[in-house]
Amino acid sequence: MISFARGAPAPECIPVAELADCAGAAIERDGVAALSYGPVGGYGPLREWLAERHGVEAGRVLVTNGGLQGLAFVAEALLARGGRRVLVEGPTYDRTLTILARLGAEVQTVPMDEEGLEVDALEAALGAGPPPAFLYTIPTFQNPSGRTLGAERRGRLAALARERGLTVVEDDPYGVVRFEGEPLPTLHELADGEGVVYASSFSKTVAPGLRVGYFVLTPDLVAPAEAVAVSAYITPVLLGQATVWELIRRGGFEPNLERVRDLLRSRRDAMLAALERASPDGSSWSRPEGGYFLWVELGVDSSELLDRAIAAGVAFVRGSDFFPGGRGGRTAARLAYSYPSPAEIGEGVARLADLIGRGRGRP
Amino acid sequence: MISFARGAPAPECIPVAELADCAGAAIERDGVAALSYGPVGGYGPLREWLAERHGVEAGRVLVTNGGLQGLAFVAEALLARGGRRVLVEGPTYDRTLTILARLGAEVQTVPMDEEGLEVDALEAALGAGPPPAFLYTIPTFQNPSGRTLGAERRGRLAALARERGLTVVEDDPYGVVRFEGEPLPTLHELADGEGVVYASSFSKTVAPGLRVGYFVLTPDLVAPAEAVAVSAYITPVLLGQATVWELIRRGGFEPNLERVRDLLRSRRDAMLAALERASPDGSSWSRPEGGYFLWVELGVDSSELLDRAIAAGVAFVRGSDFFPGGRGGRTAARLAYSYPSPAEIGEGVARLADLIGRGRGRP
Numbered sequence: 080m081i082s083f084a085r086g087a088p089a090p091e092c093i094p095v096a097e098l099a100d101c102a103g104a105a106i107e108r109d110g111v112a113a114l115s116y117g118p119v120g121g122y123g124p125l126r127e128w129l130a131e132r133h134g135v136e137a138g139r140v141l142v143t144n145g146g147l148q149g150l151a152f153v154a155e156a157l158l159a160r161g162g163r164r165v166l167v168e169g170p171t172y173d174r175t176l177t178i179l180a181r182l183g184a185e186v187q188t189v190p191m192d193e194e195g196l197e198v199d200a201l202e203a204a205l206g207a208g209p210p211p212a213f214l215y216t217i218p219t220f221q222n223p224s225g226r227t228l229g230a231e232r233r234g235r236l237a238a239l240a241r242e243r244g245l246t247v248v249e250d251d252p253y254g255v256v257r258f259e260g261e262p263l264p265t266l267h268e269l270a271d272g273e274g275v276v277y278a279s280s281f282s283k284t285v286a287p288g289l290r291v292g293y294f295v296l297t298p299d300l301v302a303p304a305e306a307v308a309v310s311a312y313i314t315p316v317l318l319g320q321a322t323v324w325e326l327i328r329r330g331g332f333e334p335n336l337e338r339v340r341d342l343l344r345s346r347r348d349a350m351l352a353a354l355e356r357a358s359p360d361g362s363s364w365s366r367p368e369g370g371y372f373l374w375v376e377l378g379v380d381s382s383e384l385l386d387r388a389i390a391a392g393v394a395f396v397r398g399s400d401f402f403p404g405g406r407g408g409r410t411a412a413r414l415a416y417s418y419p420s421p422a423e424i425g426e427g428v429a430r431l432a433d434l435i436g437r438g439r440g441r442p
Numbered sequence: 443m444i445s446f447a448r449g450a451p452a453p454e455c456i457p458v459a460e461l462a463d464c465a466g467a468a469i470e471r472d473g474v475a476a477l478s479y480g481p482v483g484g485y486g487p488l489r490e491w492l493a494e495r496h497g498v499e500a501g502r503v504l505v506t507n508g509g510l511q512g513l514a515f516v517a518e519a520l521l522a523r524g525g526r527r528v529l530v531e532g533p534t535y536d537r538t539l540t541i542l543a544r545l546g547a548e549v550q551t552v553p554m555d556e557e558g559l560e561v562d563a564l565e566a567a568l569g570a571g572p573p574p575a576f577l578y579t580i581p582t583f584q585n586p587s588g589r590t591l592g593a594e595r596r597g598r599l600a601a602l603a604r605e606r607g608l609t610v611v612e613d614d615p616y617g618v619v620r621f622e623g624e625p626l627p628t629l630h631e632l633a634d635g636e637g638v639v640y641a642s643s644f645s646k647t648v649a650p651g652l653r654v655g656y657f658v659l660t661p662d663l664v665a666p667a668e669a670v671a672v673s674a675y676i677t678p679v680l681l682g683q684a685t686v687w688e689l690i691r692r693g694g695f696e697p698n699l700e701r702v703r704d705l706l707r708s709r710r711d712a713m714l715a716a717l718e719r720a721s722p723d724g725s726s727w728s729r730p731e732g733g734y735f736l737w738v739e740l741g742v743d744s745s746e747l748l749d750r751a752i753a754a755g756v757a758f759v760r761g762s763d764f765f766p767g768g769r770g771g772r773t774a775a776r777l778a779y780s781y782p783s784p785a786e787i788g789e790g791v792a793r794l795a796d797l798i799g800r801g802r803g804r805p
Contacts, residue, residue, distance in 0.1 A: 095473030103466030110458030114649035286477035290679040312511045316653040316679040
């Protein structure tokens, strides 16, 4: 099976030998702290490094067992402040939709185009209902669409949020996995950290199995988010956090990130080239400057295509999985180029294009 | 501060140097698996070892980021089958009470005596209300009381549960930390695994910071519990699990456990000796054959005592924290002997006894 479904890094992205050394060294250097119950906010030295990187006090950094779990904590804490309405991009990350549904949120999508979230539509949505508990957005190399919110829209969104008192949860696990183009300021930066909860992770840059995600909280959220985290797991897994910190401490994070970018850039290039070659009639796709995914408008029903694709040894995720209740994306697909090799990517895209052609009755 | 509040192993219990070596070796041997997204049920080799140890298929073992988080998953899955009523021992583990409250359970306590849960009272409770979703019990070296369910009662409880179709969640993180006396069969063993969810952990035997707990599920619970776990964290932290497995694989688990038992036995002995020496009027205490805790009936209000104890540099947890809504245990305390040194234990108990005496107006 050639999987375009897995939003996971290829095995060669993971610096296995280096992490083996880092894990051992982290325990030798600071074993009792890394192996005992500790602060619910995470491993001290890593929190401090993250705090400095994001210009906040260390107490505002919450390091969690992967970004998803932290998102559940933050969403729960935000929803507990009142209001069940949550705004998300349409499409958005499917696992976030699951979390929000479990928390009883009323999820409303705001449309996107190639420039990301449509800020006009957001403004209209804000005026058309009770104040939302928060907006959840992935502005850079979005999961699932690969799209990036443009610079001008970032400024407008930050200003609008401040004006309306809208809390923004900015999920940014892919932002530093940029292959080309200039980095854009985060919403958190544009807002000087006010009213924006910033989330990121080492899953896409070091190793997902370490499960190290982190949140830069607004000051008012620190106590409630930590309370949810304590009741969920007492202490996060400090060993993974200490291992990441050891990699950073010895200067290994940036060189590894450069290596990961190169590996993923070649995969994105392979997928774009294969799509150009095949160019199924009526299809179009995003051209991300980084990240793990691109979004294809197939021009055919993606559920029906998926069944045939799996029979032909290719997997992807249907567009409708990224809309609440499946209300959207019926003819779209998320293709992750992060996991297969460039050769597999070429082969997989060719098979998909062939199936799309057949679906239209072509030979 | 001399802390009798922390249910954590003393730092010297943690085999730091050995785990440093195990973490590095685990990654070198099986790095891609340990560092990638993987099965939600946990790290394969560890699951298989646990499955063999407990006489089940590996698919029934769910290894989680610590026992507490897994308990939240299992409780959620059990409550989703219908019924909000949950029976627990009075007293019981306070963090379990928090989880159950968050899940909206209606928690009812069943009384205990020195022989553990009163099975007659359980039978009466079963007859006096709707069928409970489950019974949560810690039969061996209970947290908080240190009490152990006697052999005869174990048999009766297992038989009663089978007869009434009562699901039992048997939480057993302390069972193997036995200092003396013969091990008793677990409820899971007595029930041949039917209707009993067995839970344990490596937090009390290897290192809490690794956050490796595990559950032996009943077959019908596998899919729903895994679904809750996937939506919470995709994959647990496999590095900690692979590190524990490496310790087991090289034969280090049992020798370390023997060492932990010795360290804790000397602490329990120090606490019992100090209590005997001080013997505050009107007080009595449990005499556990293993585990981390003992339970003291103080004969005075423990909230009031705690304020004065903290001022005098001694911490413990009030008995009322281990009853739903604080309805019970007003004059009791949980003393954990696991963390301080034997000398600190002697000093801390002496200070407490002195405060109890003063509280009664003695000089």
